[in-house]
Amino acid sequence: MAKKQVKVMCTAFRDGFQSVYGARVYSKDFMPAVKAAYDAGIRWFEAGGGARFQACYFYCREDAFDVMDLFRETCPDADLQTLSRGVNVVGLDSQPSDIIKLHAEMFKKHGISSIRNFDALNDVENLRWSGQCIHDAGLKHEIAITLMGLPPGVESRGAHTPEFYENTLKGIIDSKIPFDRICFKDASGTTPPRSVYEIIKRARALLSDDVHVHFHSHETAGNGISSYLAALEGGADGLDCSMAPVSGGTCQPDIITLWHALRSSEFEIDIDIEKLRKAEAVFKDAMADYFIPPEAMASSPEIIWSPMPGGALTANTQMLRDNDMMDKYDDMIAEMYDAVRLGGFGTSVTPVSQFYVQQAMNNVMFGKWKKIAPGYGRMVLGYFGRTPVEPDPEIVKIASEQLELEPTTKTVLEINDADPKKGRKAAEEMLKEADLPLTDENVFIAASCLEKGIAFIKSPETAPDGVRKSSKSDETSSDGKDFTVTVNGKAYGVSLGDNSAVVDGKTYNVSIKDGIEQASAPPAAEAKPAPAATTSSPGEGNSVEAPAPGLVLRLIANDGDSVSEGDELLVLEAMKMEIPVKSPGEGVVKFAVNAGDKVNTGTVLASIS
Numbered sequence: 097m098a099k100k101q102v103k104v105m106c107t108a109f110r111d112g113f114q115s116v117y118g119a120r121v122y123s124k125d126f127m128p129a130v131k132a133a134y135d136a137g138i139r140w141f142e143a144g145g146g147a148r149f150q151a152c153y154f155y156c157r158e159d160a161f162d163v164m165d166l167f168r169e170t171c172p173d174a175d176l177q178t179l180s181r182g183v184n185v186v187g188l189d190s191q192p193s194d195i196i197k198l199h200a201e202m203f204k205k206h207g208i209s210s211i212r213n214f215d216a217l218n219d220v221e222n223l224r225w226s227g228q229c230i231h232d233a234g235l236k237h238e239i240a241i242t243l244m245g246l247p248p249g250v251e252s253r254g255a256h257t258p259e260f261y262e263n264t265l266k267g268i269i270d271s272k273i274p275f276d277r278i279c280f281k282d283a284s285g286t287t288p289p290r291s292v293y294e295i296i297k298r299a300r301a302l303l304s305d306d307v308h309v310h311f312h313s314h315e316t317a318g319n320g321i322s323s324y325l326a327a328l329e330g331g332a333d334g335l336d337c338s339m340a341p342v343s344g345g346t347c348q349p350d351i352i353t354l355w356h357a358l359r360s361s362e363f364e365i366d367i368d369i370e371k372l373r374k375a376e377a378v379f380k381d382a383m384a385d386y387f388i389p390p391e392a393m394a395s396s397p398e399i400i401w402s403p404m405p406g407g408a409l410t411a412n413t414q415m416l417r418d419n420d421m422m423d424k425y426d427d428m429i430a431e432m433y434d435a436v437r438l439g440g441f442g443t444s445v446t447p448v449s450q451f452y453v454q455q456a457m458n459n460v461m462f463g464k465w466k467k468i469a470p471g472y473g474r475m476v477l478g479y480f481g482r483t484p485v486e487p488d489p490e491i492v493k494i495a496s497e498q499l500e501l502e503p504t505t506k507t508v509l510e511i512n513d514a515d516p517k518k519g520r521k522a523a524e525e526m527l528k529e530a531d532l533p534l535t536d537e538n539v540f541i542a543a544s545c546l547e548k549g550i551a552f553i554k555s556p557e558t559a560p561d562g563v564r565k566s567s568k569s570d571e572t573s574s575d576g577k578d579f580t581v582t583v584n585g586k587a588y589g590v591s592l593g594d595n596s597a598v599v600d601g602k603t604y605n606v607s608i609k610d611g612i613e614q615a616s617a618p619p620a621a622e623a624k625p626a627p628a629a630t631t632s633s634p635g636e637g638n639s640v641e642a643p644a645p646g647l648v649l650r651l652i653a654n655d656g657d658s659v660s661e662g663d664e665l666l667v668l669e670a671m672k673m674e675i676p677v678k679s680p681g682e683g684v685v686k687f688a689v690n691a692g693d694k695v696n697t698g699t700v701l702a703s704i705s
Contacts, residue, residue, distance in 0.1 A: 099364040103140070103308070103334035104351060105177060106133060108379065109167075110142035112342030115314065115406040116392040118414035119151035120563045121383075123163045127170055129379035133339065134171045136371035142336070143167045143208065145178030146446065147411055149186035153545050153552040155562030161206045161537050168207025177238065178208050180230070181446060182215035182222040183481070183508045187544045188447040188471060190480060192512035192519040195543045196226050200233035202540050214240035214281055216448035217440075218260075219481035220267040221507055231274040238310065239268060239275040242443035243295070245286035245317075247401045247433055255441045255484035256287075258294040265299055277308040282323070283405035283445035285314035289326040296330030312336040313348070314406035318395035320349045321357050328363050340376045341383055345393040346406035352376070387564040389413055391425075402432035403444040404453070412453050418562065419645035420696065424460050431456035434464075438491045439476055440483025451475050461644055465491065468498045470674065478504045479511060519543070526550055547650060638680050640665060640702040642695040649674060650691050659685050665702055668695070679704055 109130055113121045130141070144164050152160040167176055183190040185199045203211065211230045215222040218241060230237040241264050246256050254260060261280070268275070280295055287295070292311070299309055311327035311334070313320050324335050336348050343350035349357075351372060355365050392410045404412075416422045432444075435452040442448035454469035461467075473495035474480060476487035482505075496502060504511065512518050523542040524534055530550050532538060541549040552559045590599050646668040653665050659679045666687075668675040679685065683704040689695060 097362075099362055100328075102328065102354075102358065102363050102365050103310075104138075104337050104354070104365055104367075105140045105142055105175075105310075105334065106138045106339065106351065107142045107312075107336045107348050108133070108339040108342050110144055110146060110148050110179065111336070111407055112338040112347050114147045114151075114411060115338075115346040115348075116342045116388060116410055117386060117564070118155075118411040118562075119147040120155040120414065121386065122156055122563060123158060123166055125386075126379075126382055127166060129339075129375070129382045130167065130170050132375040132378035133372075134174060136375040137368055138372075138375075139171075139173070140175045141167070141171060141177065142212075143171075143176040143178060145180055145186055145203070145211070147407065150545055150548075153541065153559065154548055155560060157552075157556055157559045157561055159537075159541075159552075159556070161202065164203070164206040164208060175209050175236070176207060177210040177212060177236075178203055180211050180213045180226065182213060182226050183512070184447050185226070185544060188450055190508045190512055191543065192515065193225060193509055194520045195518070195523075195540065197229045197232075198520070198536060198540050198543075200226075200229040200235060202536060204233040204235050205536075208235065210236035210238055210276075212238040212240050212279055212281075214242050214279075214445070215481065216242055216445050217442045217475075217481045217483055218242055218264045220264065220271050220273075222481045223268065224271055224273055225509060227273040227275060236276040237274060238277040238279050239273060240279040240281045240312075241265060241268075242445050243280055243282040243287045243292075244284055244403055244443045244445075245288055245291070245400065246441065247403065247436060250437050253441070253485045256443075258291055258298055260484070261295050262298040262302070265302055269302065277310055278303065279310040279312055280327075281445065282311075282313040283407060283443070283449065284399060284403035285316045285319055285323070285406065286400055286403045286444075287313070287319075287323065289319055289322045292323045293326040293330040296327050296332050300331035308333045310334040310336070314346060315344050315349055315395055316346050316404070316406040316409065317399040318397065320344075321353060324349060324354060325357060339372075339379055341380050341388065345395065346391070346409050385565045387566040389417075398429060402429045403436065403449075404429060404432060405445050405449045408444075408446060408449045408453065412450075414562070414564065417564075419694075421645055424457065427460045428453065428456045431459045434459070435472065438488035439472065440487035441485045442475060442480075442483050447471065447480070448475065465494055468495045470499065473499045474501070477501055478506075479508070481508055527553075530554055638683070638704045639700050640677060640680060640704065642668060642697055642699040642701055643677070644668070644675060645696045646675065646694070648689050648691050648693045648695060648701070651687060653685050653687075655685065655687050657685050659683065659704065677701060 109126060113119050149160045152158040152163060185191050185196055213223060213226055213230055223239060227237050227239055241261055244256055246252055309332050311332045313323045337351040337354050338348040340350055355369055358364055389410050391413055413425060416425055432452050435455045444452055451471040455472035458467045458469050476492050476495050492503060520539055523539045526542045527534055527538055532553050538553055541553060649667045649669040651666045653659055661679055661681050663679045664676050665679055665685060666677050668677060681704050685702050685704055687702045688700050
């Protein structure tokens with residue numbers, strides 16, 4: 097009896113990168129591995145979108161459209177697929193109709209053939225226009241339903257059950273949104289395998305045999321392969337798999353691992369396994385000097401209680417490392433439980449997963465619900481669509497008071513199409529003010545990346561470089577060694593050279609001698625990296641200090657302006673979240689920082705005198 101062929105999309109060069117490196121990779125480093133995978137026979141790749149779009153401009157000094165062009169040049173006849181977040185497209189904030197349409201057109205122009213399109217709230221209305229635009233641009237539309245296992249002890253209230261997902265699919269079918277494939281996407285890998293079987297089985301019964309049913313998960317909670325086998329038993333046609341060194345752990349299962357799991361079964365993958373092994377060897381060599389966070393290579397049972405997606409986990413730990421806040425990681429993970437439990441049960445996938453993270457971090461930094469993260473607050477108030485269940489009324493009340501916003505039942509497109517700060521016209525104004533060309537590509541970059549996008553277009557060579565490598569020739573010796581060092585239960589990646597050590601991607605000057613000598617300064621002081629930003633004396637008056645580590649995104653007031661208590665002075669960015677800093681009193685403002693400066697908690701930002 098002939099075996100059923102399982103179609104596999106290789107996610108290594110998008111989700112794999114996001115799940116291990118926080119999406120911070122240079123195309124010149126990994127494109128030879130893409131070529132090796134293509135030569136091995138892979139013809140379906142995830143080639144961009146999701147966090148990889150913004151990351152190119154924010155961390156890699158690359159244009160995401162150029163990377164897509166290079167991908168197409170390398171894989172001329174492959175199906176190149178990207179990831180889109182419905183009305184949010186490729187950012188955390190949602191977009192109006194014209195930018196959603198431009199997204200599909202620009203990705204088609206730059207070599208993409210398919211787009212997987214999902215909504216974290218499973219609000220079908222958020223998929224209607226985005227799906228139509230993908231179809232109209234001549235792309236294959238893979239519509240996705242997002243899955244999540246609710247934390248133990250949390251009553252489902254009708255959400256995130258097989259029946260819930262079945263009804264969501266019925267809503268998609270009834271809406272007449274055109275689609276070519278259906279995907280069930282479990283970004284945190286927390287859906288129990290038997291539920292996966294039931295979900296796919298119910299979907300298969302609703303769809304004609306010629307509709308491709310796909311399943312996506314991560315190994316983050318340790319259930320990846322078992323869920324994949326359950327999906328196949330339920331009737332799935334295809335699965336997402338990655339390649340080493342970005343497989344397992346927070347990523348998808350490895351293609352080779354799945355190939356092995358299917359041996360002696362009724363399923364098989366049409367792949368030359370020896371060619372694929374050689375391709376993985378090329379890939380490992382290409383990424384050999386990239387810093388791999390220890391948490392990226394491990395499954396964690398705690399994720400079952402705090403469903404952090406694999407693609408968000410390391411993106412967030414990279415930002416925590418950027419801001420010297422990794423000591424807050426465990427507390428942040430623990431706080432996600434209540435963020436999910438009280439927030440309306442949006443699926444923990446971008447952007448909602450980031451809203452959960454931001455609120456969890458605020459609860460750690462400022463006290464429980466003392467500071468509502470803007471994205472989380474707007475979500476529970478209805479500004480990103482309808483949550484699967486009603487959020488906790490007390491949280492809605494707190495969010496409304498703090499954000500000074502009333503709950504809404506308007507659709508996202510209604511809200512955004514009426515917002516003069518969003519859309520093509522607003523993006524073109526940003527470009528005009530910066531004296532930049534009004535190309536369609538630039539418009540989309542400005543709309544989706546705002547100030548950081550404008551800064552990149554103006555000067556790509558001076559854009560931030562956030563790529564972390566474990567060793568560099570001018571910093572460590574060629575015979576340096578790599579270690580995972582665990583201190584008080586926390587794992588650190590350490591690359592040790594002759595005169596330096598790279599700890600979690602940061603370089604420190606060190607010297608090592610046998611025996612113990614009296615240190616000339618406390619070891620902690622020796623080990624600290626240089627301050628992220630230096631500030632001049634702000635002068636007399638009330639000091640305004642940074643409430644959290646982050647980046648000075650923009651100054652709202654000008655030096656010498658007269659301000660009143662509560663006036664917004666500047667905006668910090670931390671953990672992809674904008675934090676307004678307001679004046680503590682009345683007077684004249686004098687800034688001690690500039691836009692682009694990195695600051696720590698307590699850094700003096702300005703004075704009011």
